[in-house]
Amino acid sequence: MNAPAPNSYRNQPDERGHFGEFGGRYVAETLMPLILELEREYRRAKADPAFAAEFDDLLEHYVGRPSPLYYAPRLTEELRKTAPEGKGAQVWFKRDELNHTGAHKINNCVGQILLAMRMGKTRIIAETGAGQHGVATATVCARFGLPCVIYMGAVDVARQQPNVFRMKLLGAEVIPVESGAKTLKDAMNEALRDWVAHVHDTFYIIGTAAGPHPYPELVRDFQSVIGREARAQMLDRIGRLPDLLVAAIGGGSNAIGLFHPFLDDPSVKMLGVEAAGHGLDKLHAASLAGGRPGILHGNKTYLLQDDDGQILEGHSISAGLDYPGIGPEHAWLKESGRVDYTYATDVEALDAFQLLCRTEGIIPALEPSHAIAAVERIAPTMDRDAIILANLCGRGDKDIFSVAEHLGVTL
Numbered sequence: 001m002n003a004p005a006p007n008s009y010r011n012q013p014d015e016r017g018h019f020g021e022f023g024g025r026y027v028a029e030t031l032m033p034l035i036l037e038l039e040r041e042y043r044r045a046k047a048d049p050a051f052a053a054e055f056d057d058l059l060e061h062y063v064g065r066p067s068p069l070y071y072a073p074r075l076t077e078e079l080r081k082t083a084p085e086g087k088g089a090q091v092w093f094k095r096d097e098l099n100h101t102g103a104h105k106i107n108n109c110v111g112q113i114l115l116a117m118r119m120g121k122t123r124i125i126a127e128t129g130a131g132q133h134g135v136a137t138a139t140v141c142a143r144f145g146l147p148c149v150i151y152m153g154a155v156d157v158a159r160q161q162p163n164v165f166r167m168k169l170l171g172a173e174v175i176p177v178e179s180g181a182k183t184l185k186d187a188m189n190e191a192l193r194d195w196v197a198h199v200h201d202t203f204y205i206i207g208t209a210a211g212p213h214p215y216p217e218l219v220r221d222f223q224s225v226i227g228r229e230a231r232a233q234m235l236d237r238i239g240r241l242p243d244l245l246v247a248a249i250g251g252g253s254n255a256i257g258l259f260h261p262f263l264d265d266p267s268v269k270m271l272g273v274e275a276a277g278h279g280l281d282k283l284h285a286a287s288l289a290g291g292r293p294g295i296l297h298g299n300k301t302y303l304l305q306d307d308d309g310q311i312l313e314g315h316s317i318s319a320g321l322d323y324p325g326i327g328p329e330h331a332w333l334k335e336s337g338r339v340d341y342t343y344a345t346d347v348e349a350l351d352a353f354q355l356l357c358r359t360e361g362i363i364p365a366l367e368p369s370h371a372i373a374a375v376e377r378i379a380p381t382m383d384r385d386a387i388i389l390a391n392l393c394g395r396g397d398k399d400i401f402s403v404a405e406h407l408g409v410t411l
Contacts (some may be wrong), residue, residue, distance in 0.1 A: 009263035009338055012329065017213020017299075019332035025212035027298045030196050039214045041119050046221075051114065058110045059225060062143070065107075067226075068095045069233035069389075074359040076379070083380035091379055092242065092389045094230045094258065097364065103394035104226060104254045105136035109205055111222035113140040116203035123202045124148045127191040129156055129184035129250070130320030130367065131163025132394055133207030138172035148172040151190045153183040156319045163398045181313040184250075184323045188297055208251025209327035212298030216327050223257025230389060231261050242389040243382070245270045248370040249341070250285070250320050252327035254393035259339060269340070272330060273374040275316035276343035285314030285322045286343045288334050301328040317346035317406065318366035320394070344373035350406055352376055353396065365394030366402070 004010040013019045025035055045051040059065040072091045080088030096104040116124060124146050128134030134150040141148035150167055154176040157164055167174050180186035195204045209219040234241055245262060247255035249272040262268045277284035284290060287302045294303040296311060304312040304324040314324040333339040344352070352372035356364050364372065371390045379388055396403070404411050 004264065009336075010260060012332070013213065013217055017217070019216075019329045020335060022293070022301050022328035022331040023213055023216060023299050025298055026295050026300070027212045028196055030199060034199050035212055037119065038115070041115060042214055042218050045115060045118060051118075055111055055114060059107065063100045063106050063110065064098065065225065066229040066233070067098050069230060069237060070095050072360050075356065078355070078359050079376060079379045080384070086384060087380055087382060088384050089243070089379045089382035089386040089388045091375055092387060093392045094226060094389060095392050096226055096254065097368070097392045097395035101132065101136045101139050102397065103132035103136065103365065104223060104257060104391070105133040105207060106139065107225055107257070108207070108219050108222040108253060109133070109136040109140045111218070112203070112205040113144055113146070116146070116205070117144065119203065121201060121203035122146065123198065124205055125151070125191050125194050125202055126205045126207060127151045127184065127187040128207060129153070129187065129322065130318065130365070130394070131156070131160040131167065131398060132320065132365070134172065134174070135163050135166050135170070137205050137207075138167045138170035141172065142170045149194065150174045151177055151187040151194070153177050153181070153187045155182040156184065156187070159402050160319055160398055161401065183313070183319070185311070185314065192297065207253070208323070209253040209256045209329060210251045210297060210299060210301065210325060216299065216329055219253050220256045220260055220329060223253050224260045226254065226257040226391065227259060227261035230258060234389065238387070241265055241268050242387040243267070243269065244378070244386070244388045246273065246371045246375055246388060246390040248273050248321065248367045248393065249326060249330060250275065250323045250367065251325070252330045254391050256327060256329055258391045259333075263338060270338070271374060271378070272339055272341045273370045274341060274343040275314075275318060275321035275349070275370055276345045277315040277317070279345060280343070283315035284343070285316045285324065287314075287324060287326045288330070288341045289343050291324070293331070296325050299328050301325050301331045302334075317349060317402070318370065320365070320367045321370065342374055344370040348373040350403065353403060362392070363396035363400070364392055365396045366399045367394050368392045
């Protein structure tokens with residue numbers, strides 16, 4: 001892979017972990033030596049062909065990569081029914097829900113546990129919202145024989161029972177977090193407290209492209225396999241790049257994983273889709289659309305906060321998107337204008353969930369259903385020969401009980 005040009009969008013962050021004004025590392029003094037050690041080890045790992053070979057081998061033979069690139073003919077035709085003549089883009093999906101464990105999270109977890117073992121860490125902790133990162137962390141811990149503790153908001157434990165059971169089957173200890181809104185932000189708070197107390201033997205596998213430097217960078221790099229594959233697959237299948245990339249955003253790891261390898265391709269537009277919950281004038285989790293810069297969980301980024309700077313609770317029908325912040329690289333990409341950002345409400349995501357089920361026989365997670373909702377709005381406005389590539393970052397097994405409850409269906 002060629003090194004980015006000096007003025008490349010991909011040539012970020014700087015040596016202090018800043019994407020423009022965003023990012024950095026705002027952590028307790030106790031954690032700083034470990035953060036610096038992690039950065040040094042990550043730099044060594046990136047330069048080590050043996051690390052890359054082991055990572056690639058696990059992605060192929062354990063995770064099941066490359067994930068397929070799929071043209072969605074029935075969804076494309078359904079969306080063309082409401083399009084003006086000559087309009088209605090082709091809809092394609094990068095199917096990362098077909099990975100082992102059912103989401104993109106496993107890509108990052110494989111990379112981070114390899115780093116943990118290089119550093120001699122013997123205990124793994126993680127936070128999780130929808131449970132997919134928790135499942136992926138528990139999976140790699142089982143694979144490599146390391147003990148695992150997963151912090152999960154009590155509200156999310158209740159609405160993601162299938163994933164809670166999967167984590168326990170895999171040998172993880174799942175700790176329900178009862179503080180705050182009992183969701184993802186609160187789970188991350190508790191994981192950070194654990195980490196401060198057990199720095200000597202514990203590695204924190206952060207699940208999204210946020211947190212103190214170097215986490216946003218290394219998570220992005222591990223997840224960029226999504227975009228690298230998609231780029232090569234598009235060129236192989238149709239001989240050109242897509243016109244528009246679309247991905248849902250909570251913290252933003254699946255989106256930055258898709259976007260990053262395309263950032264220096266000016267012909268490729270990109271759209272991140274936040275969770276608008278009940279609406280931007282009500283409860284939501286759209287920090288770019290409804291927030292402002294601040295500091296949380298070790299980095300500066302866009303956050304939902306009140307006039308006094310107190311962090312507000314995010315809301316989404318999706319347990320994986322109700323984080324009140326966003327990864328710092330997304331904040332920078334918004335400010336730079338390279339990536340556009342929009343949002344979808346709970347109702348729109350639920351409708352899109354059902355639409356993909358009916359038209360393609362694919363049950364998506366509620367997270368990528370937000371991306372599908374944006375595709376549903378945008379595809380009819382684009383030319384018929386235009387190509388939209390959306391990331392299906394998770395499958396919907398975990399969400400069927402939650403969806404049934406929202407639809408008033410008794411199982």
